[in-house]
Amino acid sequence: MxxxxxxxxxxxxxxxxxxxxxxxxxxNPAAISSLDLSGAIQTANPxxxxxxxxxxxxxxxxxxxxxxxxxDVSRTKGCLEQTxxxxxxxxxxxxYRKDGTAMDLGVKFVPIIVRGMPTGIYFIGRDITQRxxxxxxxxxxxxxxxxxxxxxxxxxxxxxxxxxxLQVNPAFEKMFGWTAEEVVGRHISEMLPHEWDKLERAxxxxxxxxxxxxxxxxxxxKDGTVIxxxxxxxxxxxxxGQVNAFAAMIRDLSERVKMEKTLRESEAKxxxxxxxxxxxxxxxxxxxxxxxxSPSFKHVLGKEPxxxxxxxxxxxxxxxxxxxxxxxxxxxxxxxxxxxxxxxxSENQSLFLEASGIPVIGESGRVESVVIVSRxxxxxxxxxxxxxxxxxxxxxxxxxxxxxxxxxxxxxxxxVNPRCAEMLGYRSEEMLHKNxxxxxxxxxxxxxxxxxxxxxxxxxxxxxxALHKDGRAVDVELHGTMTTYREKPAIIGTVMDITERKRxxxxxxxxxxxxxxxxxxxxxxxxxxxxxxxxxxxxxxxKAKNQGQExxxxxxxxxxxxxxxxxxxxxxxxKPQVIExxxxxxxxxxxxxxxxxxxxxxxNNIQIRMDAEENLPLIHxxxxxxxxxFINILKNAIEAMHHGGIIQIRVKQDHKRKLQVRIxxxxxxxxxERLAQLGEPFYTTxxxxxxxxxxxxxxIIEMHHGTIKIKSKLGQGTTVDIVLPxxxxxxxxxxxxxxxxx
Numbered sequence: 001m002x003x004x005x006x007x008x009x010x011x012x013x014x015x016x017x018x019x020x021x022x023x024x025x026x027x028n029p030a031a032i033s034s035l036d037l038s039g040a041i042q043t044a045n046p047x048x049x050x051x052x053x054x055x056x057x058x059x060x061x062x063x064x065x066x067x068x069x070x071x072d073v074s075r076t077k078g079c080l081e082q083t084x085x086x087x088x089x090x091x092x093x094x095x096y097r098k099d100g101t102a103m104d105l106g107v108k109f110v111p112i113i114v115r116g117m118p119t120g121i122y123f124i125g126r127d128i129t130q131r132x133x134x135x136x137x138x139x140x141x142x143x144x145x146x147x148x149x150x151x152x153x154x155x156x157x158x159x160x161x162x163x164x165x166l167q168v169n170p171a172f173e174k175m176f177g178w179t180a181e182e183v184v185g186r187h188i189s190e191m192l193p194h195e196w197d198k199l200e201r202a203x204x205x206x207x208x209x210x211x212x213x214x215x216x217x218x219x220x221x222k223d224g225t226v227i228x229x230x231x232x233x234x235x236x237x238x239x240x241g242q243v244n245a246f247a248a249m250i251r252d253l254s255e256r257v258k259m260e261k262t263l264r265e266s267e268a269k270x271x272x273x274x275x276x277x278x279x280x281x282x283x284x285x286x287x288x289x290x291x292x293x294s295p296s297f298k299h300v301l302g303k304e305p306x307x308x309x310x311x312x313x314x315x316x317x318x319x320x321x322x323x324x325x326x327x328x329x330x331x332x333x334x335x336x337x338x339x340x341x342x343x344x345x346s347e348n349q350s351l352f353l354e355a356s357g358i359p360v361i362g363e364s365g366r367v368e369s370v371v372i373v374s375r376x377x378x379x380x381x382x383x384x385x386x387x388x389x390x391x392x393x394x395x396x397x398x399x400x401x402x403x404x405x406x407x408x409x410x411x412x413x414x415x416v417n418p419r420c421a422e423m424l425g426y427r428s429e430e431m432l433h434k435n436x437x438x439x440x441x442x443x444x445x446x447x448x449x450x451x452x453x454x455x456x457x458x459x460x461x462x463x464x465x466a467l468h469k470d471g472r473a474v475d476v477e478l479h480g481t482m483t484t485y486r487e488k489p490a491i492i493g494t495v496m497d498i499t500e501r502k503r504x505x506x507x508x509x510x511x512x513x514x515x516x517x518x519x520x521x522x523x524x525x526x527x528x529x530x531x532x533x534x535x536x537x538x539x540x541x542x543k544a545k546n547q548g549q550e551x552x553x554x555x556x557x558x559x560x561x562x563x564x565x566x567x568x569x570x571x572x573x574x575k576p577q578v579i580e581x582x583x584x585x586x587x588x589x590x591x592x593x594x595x596x597x598x599x600x601x602x603x604n605n606i607q608i609r610m611d612a613e614e615n616l617p618l619i620h621x622x623x624x625x626x627x628x629x630f631i632n633i634l635k636n637a638i639e640a641m642h643h644g645g646i647i648q649i650r651v652k653q654d655h656k657r658k659l660q661v662r663i664x665x666x667x668x669x670x671x672x673e674r675l676a677q678l679g680e681p682f683y684t685t686x687x688x689x690x691x692x693x694x695x696x697x698x699x700i701i702e703m704h705h706g707t708i709k710i711k712s713k714l715g716q717g718t719t720v721d722i723v724l725p726x727x728x729x730x731x732x733x734x735x736x737x738x739x740x741x742x
Contacts, residue, residue, distance in 0.1 A: 025045050026045055026046065028045060028047060029047055030047055030124050030125065030126050031044075031045065031047045031048035031050075031051040031052070031105075031123075031124070031125040031126070032044075032045045032047065032048060032122065032123065032124050032125075033045070033048050033059065033064075033122075033123040034112065034120050034121070034122055034123070035064060035080075035120060035121040035122075035123055036120055036121075037084055037118070037119075037120065037121070038063065039063050039064045039065050039080055039121075040061055040062065040063050040064075041059045041060055041061065041062050041063075041064060041123075042060065042120065043056070043060070044056045044059040044060070048125075051095075051097070051103075051105075051125065051127060052067070052095075052097055052098060053097040053098030053099055054098050058098075064076070064123060065077065067095060067096055068093045068094060068095055068096070069093065069094035069095075069096070069102070071094070072091075072092075072093040072094055075091055075093070076091060076093055076107075079091045079107075079109050080109060080121065082109075083109040083110065083111050083118075083121050084111065084118050084121070085118075086111050086113065086118055087111070088108065088109060088110050088111065089108070089109045090106070090107065090108045090109070091107055092104065092105065092106050092107070092128065093105050093107060095125070103127055103129045104127070104128045104129045104131075104132040105125045105126065105127060105128060106125065106126045106128040107123065107124065107125045107126075108124045108125075109121050109122070109123060109124075110122040110124065149169050150169060150170060152169065152171055153171055154171055154249050154250060154251050155168070155169065155171045155172035155174075155175045155176065155229075155249070155250040155251075155252075156168065156169045156171065156172060156247060156248070156249055156250070157172055157188075157247075157248045157250065158236070158245060158246070158247050158248075159188055159245065159246055159248070160244065160245045160246075161203075161243065161244060161245065161246075162187075163187055163188045163189070163199070163200075163203070164185060164186070164187055164188075165183045165184050165185065165186055165187075165188060166184065166245060167180070167184065168180050168183055168184065172250070175221075175227070175229075175250065175252055176191075176219070176221050176222055176227075177221045177222030177223055178191070178222050191220075198215075198217060202215065202231070202233050203233065203246060206233050206234070206235050206243075206246060207235070207243055210235075211232065211233065211234040211235065212231075212232065212233045213232050214230050214231075214232055215230065215231050215232075215233075216228070216229070216230050216231075216253065217229060217231060227252060227254055228252075228253040228254055228256075228257045229250050229251060229252055229253055230250070230251045230253050231248055231249070231250050231251075232248070232249045232251075233246055233247070233248045233249075234246070234247050234249075235247075278296050278299065278300065278376075279294075279296060279373050279374065279375050280293075280294060280296050280297055280300060280301075280353070280373070280374040280375070280376075281293075281294035281296070281371070281372075281373050281374075282294070282297075282305070282371075282372050282374075283369055283370070283371050283372075284311050284327070284369060284370050284372065285368070285369050286331050286366075286367055286368060286369065286370070288310055288311040288312075288324070288327055289308050289309065289310060289311075290305060290306070290307055290308060290309050290310075290311070290313075291307070291308070291369065292307075293305050293307065300351070300376055301314065301343060301345065301351070302345070311323060311324070311327055311372075312324060314343050314344060315341055315342070315343060315344070316341065316342035316343065316344045316350050317344070318342075319341040319342050322339065322341065323339075323341055326339050326357065327357070327370060330357050330359050330367070330370055331359065331367045331370065334359050334361060334366075334367055335359070336356065336357060336358045336359065337356075337357045338354075338355070338356050338357075339354075339355055339357070340352065340353065340354050340355070340377070341353055341355060351376060351378055352376070352377050352378045352380075352381040353374040353375065353376060353377065354374065354375050354377045355372050355373065355374040355375075356372070356373050357370055357371070357372045358370065358371045358372075358373075398417050399417050399418060401417060401419055401494075402419060403419060403494045403495065403496045404416065404417060404419050404420025404421075404423050404476075404494060404495040404496065404497075405417040405419070405420060405492075405493075405494055405495075406420055406491075406492070406493060406494075406495060407485060407490055407491070407492050408436050408480075408490060408491040408492075409485055409486075409488055409489070409490040409491075410488070411435055411436055411437070412433055412434065412435055412436065413431050413432055413433065413434055413435075413436055413439075414432070414433075414485065414490065415432070416428050416431050416432070420495055423466070423474065423476070423495070423497045424439055424466055424467070424468050424469060424474060425468050425469030425470055426469055437449075438467075439466055439467050440464065440465075440466060440467060441464070441465035441466060441467045441473045442467070443465070444464045444465045447462075447464055448464050451464075452480075452491070458481055458482040459479070459480065459481050459482075460478070460479070460480045460481075460491075460493075461477075461478070461479050461480075462477075462478060463475070463476070463477050463478070463498070464476065464478065466495075474497060474499060475497070475498050475499050475502050476495050476496060476497055476498060477495070477496045477498050478493065478494075478495045478496075479493045479494050479495075480492070480493035481493055528563070535560060539556050539557055539560065540557065579622040579625060579703075580622055581620050581621060581622055582620070582621070582622075582623070583618040583619070583620055583727045584618060584619055584620075584621050584623050584626070585616075585618055585619075586616070586618075586619050586621075586626070586651060586659060586661060586724070587610075587612050587616065587651060589623060589626050589627060589630065590610060590630060590649060590651070590661075591610075592627065593627050593630045593631055593634065594608055594610070594634075596631065597631065597634050597635060597638065600635070600638055601638055601647070604638055604641060604642075604644060605643075605644030605645075606638055606641055606644050606645060606646070606647060607645075607646045607647070608634070608646075608647045608649065609646060609647070609648050609649065610648075610649040610650075610651070611648075611649070611650050611651070612650070612651035612652070613651065613652045613653060616651065616652075616653055616659065617653065617657070617659065617726035617727060618726070618727040619659055619704075619724045619725070619726065619727055620704075620725075620727045621704050621724070622704075625700045625703075625704075626700070626704075628696070628697075628700065629697045629700050629701060629722070630661075632693045632694065632696070632697050633663055633697065633720050633722075634647065634663065635693075636693070636694070637663060637665035637667060637718070637720075640665060640667030640668055640669075640718065641665055641666055641667045641668075642667075642668065645665070645666035645667075646666060647663065647664070647665050647666075648662075648663075648664045649661065649662070649663050649664075650662045650664075653726065654723075657725075657726050658723050658724065658725055658726060659723070659724045659725075659726055660721060660722070660723050661721075661722040661723075661724070662719060662720070662721050662722075663719070663720045663722075664717065664718075664719045664720075665717050665718055666717045667717050667718060668714070668715065668717075669712045669713050669714040669715055669716050669717055669718055670710075670712040670714070670718060671714055675710065675712055678694055678710055701722060701724070704724055704725075705724075705725050706722060706723050706724040706725065707721075707722075707723045708720065708721070708722055709721045709723075
């Protein structure tokens with residue numbers, strides 16, 4: 001019985017112990033799981049559930065190695081193997097929770113021993129993510145501090161309260177010439193025997209008051225030379241807040257001291273210059289009040305300006321606003337400025353000044369003052385004005401010249417005046433910087449180049465054809481002279497359009513012909529007309545008496561009428577006709593003419609169409625002569641259209657209040673060579689023509705102060721444009737054209 005009682009007590013104690021262990025695991029803040037020997041999870045406490053995001057049931061059977069970062073698997077396997085051998089093992093790993101987030105774990109593996117043999121492994125893990133982050137941040141901070149300590153240009157010395165050097169940076173070695181090995185562990189007084197008292201007081205100040213900033217002292221280098229420095233001493237405290245060391249940051253002031261000395265010398269030098277130069281030097285504060293004026297003010301202006309006076313004092317009233325605006329701009333933008341202004345010496349006398357303003361920026365980064373240096377440019381301004389006036393005069397002379405003016409350099413056009421550009425249909429800027437050969441008619445390229453290359457002396461003069469923008473040739477006369485422009489050879493000269501002059505010469509040549517024709521016409525008319533009248537009378541008499549020969553007599557009468565017609569045309573040329581000018585409607589004249597040619601047009605399968613604008617003005621003309629012009633031109637058009645077609649007549653008013661009659665046929669056209677000779681007496685393109693009809697048309701239209709222009713292309717027909725001045729009458733022409741087609 002006693003044995004059974006003892007066994008019962010043992011069982012109870014074992015259960016109680018198991019309960020204690022289970023409670024310890026269940027309520028432990030660390031994540032605890034039991035694993036089998038392969039690493040598969042067998043049990044998990046609530047902390048493990050919370051850490052992993054899985055429930056205990058979900059965790060059972062999951063291999064721990066599948067829940068950690070692949071980079072940590074090898075190391076973790078080693079820990080498991082060590083634990084299976086009976087030895088606890090610890091490691092750190094990256095663990096992935098159920099939601100995929102990663103955390104750093106500190107893990108301990110403990111073997112489960114039953115009857116001397118390992119049957120499982122306890123996994124005990126704690127979240128060390130925050131600790132790892134803190135360690136990482138601490139390392140980064142340490143690296144930054146070490147980098148600052150190593151790379152700063154300021155020397156740093158760290159020493160303890162016993163004033164023994166603990167550490168120095170490379171900048172200290174460079175600045176003082178001692179190496180770290182030479183100074184670490186030594187008392188600072190060994191290196192600073194002359195400044196030891198100051199250093200002691202400085203350390204005492206740091207202990208009881210706080211950091212000591214920017215104390216200027218002179219120290220000795222290792223080589224015995226003196227260096228001017230600025231020292232800042234800060235305390236280094238331990239974890240309890242007690243000062244256990246000091247950090248001294250040392251900045252070399254040698255350059256600053258040298259610069260200050262140079263600045264003082266420079267200031268003295270520039271003051272000497274300012275006091276003795278003729279330019280006006282003034283300094284103004286940022287509010288525009290004068291704080292300094294050089295002695296030259298009295299020499300140039302005759303009196304000294306008032307110190308602390310405003311910037312616009314003595315400035316011409318018309319320039320004060322500009323001065324204030326420029327000054328404000330310099331103060332606000334920190335930018336220098338150049339400008340001109342006038343000082344008023346008296347009511348009738350001003351001094352022109354050229355000024356340069358320079359802002360002076362203070363330590364705060366803003367403009368504290370402005371230095372303005374002014375120079376008297378009155379004489380220069382007067383010379384510039386005179387030069388400008390002369391330049392304007394000559395520019396106006398060139399720009400308004402009736403002849404073209406040009407400047408050529410390196411065979412490129414450097415300048416042309418408006419008349420030269422207009423002559424070729426361009427604007428001046430369109431011709432600039434283009435090769436001059438671009439404006440020479442292609443067939444005259446060789447002529448143009450040879451005239452310049454073979455010139456005698458510095459001048460050249462010749463005639464050639466220029467190329468108009470629309471592709472036509474323009475006859476011009478060129479004068480040129482060799483010169484120098486901007487230190488390079490150039491050609492300057494004039495060019496004149498001689499198209500009208502050549503046309504006049506051609507007209508004079510034609511007039512000579514007409515004079516001969518007129519004399520011939522008078523003689524022929526006199527010699528032919530009388531016998532012609534007799535012949536015609538006798539033929540008519542024979543026709544009345546002889547019925548059998550009527551056919552031949554009709555032919556003879558027809559030929560006599562033709563001879564009479566030619567004689568009448570000769571008479572138009574030979575002497576002035578009695579004509580009567582009256583206001584007439586050109587459309588009515590055309591409507592009267594078209595039916596006369598209707599039969600001939602229909603016989604040649606030709607239609608004559610006319611379109612005319614409404615409310616056209618009248619023309620001042622001789623109706624019969626105008627009919628003669630239209631008949632001649634329409635008859636020529638019909639005779640040129642061997643294969644039929646349409647003759648189109650358009651009547652309109654142009655923007656110059658002139659009437660334009662355009663007659664367009666679909667005939668065979670006229671070659672350019674023949675087109676140039678149209679209108680000359682006895683020149684004709686027709687087999688049986690006299691060449692007088694078109695010449696008479698030219699003369700009639702010229703008498704009416706109009707023009708005839710003929711354009712034609714072979715195979716495409718001919719266009720005749722007749723332009724007549726409108727009759728200067730206020731009454732409107734209310735004849736309404738309804739159009740006609742014959």
